[in-house]
């Protein structure tokens with residue numbers, strides 16, 4: 001059908017399997033994200049979405065299969081991701097509670113630092129310059145999310161939706177070209193979710209996004225492609241329209257929603 | 262996402278904020294400038310205090326200096342980076358014994374202190390590598406083993422280290438320029454207690470200056486980030502192991518310098534001087550002062566030095582005999598610790614900050630209102 005060569009994906013996994021004891025959490029799962037695309041991963045609770053993210057980030061080593069970055073197999077440690085241009089937000093917020101909002105985001109920007117231990121120890125002008133540069137990066141990321149007014153506050157004193165914005169700003173401050181979002185809409189109201197959707201779309205000018213999410217509306221409106229997991233298996237893979245009408249998906253996911261309703 | 266919401270909850274009223282801004286404009290804007298100015302002011306205060314007090318107080322201040330150096334290093338490790346150590350007394354022992362050996366070989370004092378720092382930092386690196394993999398009670402247990410085990414080496418190698426009796430440490434000669442400077446300052450003869458107090462406090466101030474630089478910059482921020490959430494720190498590209506080992510090395514270097522100062526002040530390094538009681542005392546000082554704060558470490562070590570004799574004096578004044586009065590001190594010390602933990606979990610520094618904030622606001626509202 002298609003005789004054009006597909007563009008090499010920015011990121012993906014191929015035939016990844018993970019077993020926890022007797023439980024098969026992921027069974028030969030593959031997906032690939034195109035450049036500047038938003039890829040959704042959905043599925044009922046316990047389907048293996050977070051496990052899949054943990055494989056992508058090196059927190060869980062797969063029993064079989066590979067993680068692919070620009071078509072090449074990689075197995076990075078979690079602390080090497082940022083250097084590879086990959087940022088991830090955590091389910092929940094995961095902010096540093098003893099650091100102010102701007103300091104939180106400065107940690108996110110840490111891979112752009114230039115000054116070393118020696119210049120910090122002696123407070124050389126080089127260290128001050130570096131700190132100013134990191135702070136500017138952090139403030140720019142906060143401003144993009146409309147959270148720069150909270151820069152000096154501690155995260156614990158802020159409403160939950162604002163904390164989630166700060167966590168997103170921290171991920172953006174590293175200037176990744178791939179962003180992994182684990183349930184970014186949890187705990188958000190309807191309007192905030194609409195804004196989040198618009199934001200994610202606007203990010204595609206700079207980066208590709210993988211989105212694990214529970215809210216079908218958001219996923220359907222934001223993603224270019226969607227992978228549906230059920231009991232660790234890919235049951236559907238395609239555009240939102242293709243996935244929406246897939247009987248297997250209605251069985252696995254929408255069926256569950258119906259029983260929850 | 263949402264429209265920018267400006268911070269409406271301002272802690273300080275506008276008048277005070279304005280005055281504060283005017284004040285900070287006159288301060289140097291660079292970290293180096295600010296910290297160097299603070300260092301200078303602190304040095305002037307130290308000179309005044311040491312010149313206005315006698316040899317007995319001078320020697321108490323020398324003691325406070327080495328507790329302060331060790332406590333400052335410990336607060337970086339425990340308060341800032343979240344790693345507990347019950348073994349800092351043992352690290353001080355490494356510094357003190359190294360000092361004894363080097364001074365006996367007639368190596369100059371400054372080189373000796375740097376040597377003690379380097380050797381202890383190296384031991385700290387080894388301990389730190391092990392510690393980086395341990396958490397909570399396991400880390401406490403491992404460092405406790407260090408506190409209990411390491412001084413035993415002095416008994417095992419008693420030929421070099423003096424065994425149970427300990428190793429005498431030669432007192433450094435007071436240079437002529439020092440007694441000249443003291444005579445010029447206060448027209449008094451420089452005592453050896455005063456010389457040791459100056460060595461201790463100049464060292465303490467330099468250590469505090471360097472640690473304050475670290476804490477104000479990238480290093481301190483990353484230490485705190487790893488303490489608060491290791492997964493999030495890792496995802497930001499922070500190598501957890503390296504960051505934790507660095508904190509341990511910096512902290513151990515401080516303990517080594519503290520041990521060097523202790524060595525020349527006490528003139529003896531003996532296993533009985535570095536028991537678990539010393540390690541626990543340091544930890545207590547850091548908690549009472551305010552975990553993670555350098556000023557807190559200083560306040561805590563002041564308490565460590567000045568509270569026990571004060572309580573003993575009060576004890577004899579109210580008619581207790583000497584042994585009873587001496588037994589009172591640890592009791593009061595424990596009570597202070599419990600009270601601080603219950604009433605002021607942020608330590609003495611937390612209480613001070615609140616007081617200062619109240620005073621600041623109180624004064625400015627009275628002016629404007």
Ligand SMILES: Nc1ncnc2c1ncn2[C@@H]1O[C@H](COP(=O)(O)OP(=O)(O)O)[C@@H](O)[C@H]1O
Nearest residue numbers: 020023025043044045046047048049050051052
């Ligand atoms: N560390 C683990 N050890 C054992 N089982 C796990 C572990 N992590 C996840 N699981 C199991 O793997 C399955 C997939 O979980 P998860 O990836 O969290 O699903 P999801 O994020 O889609 O809700 C679940 O049955 C879960 O109980």
Ligand SMILES: [Mg+2]
Nearest residue numbers: 049050051091
């Ligand atoms: Mg999950």
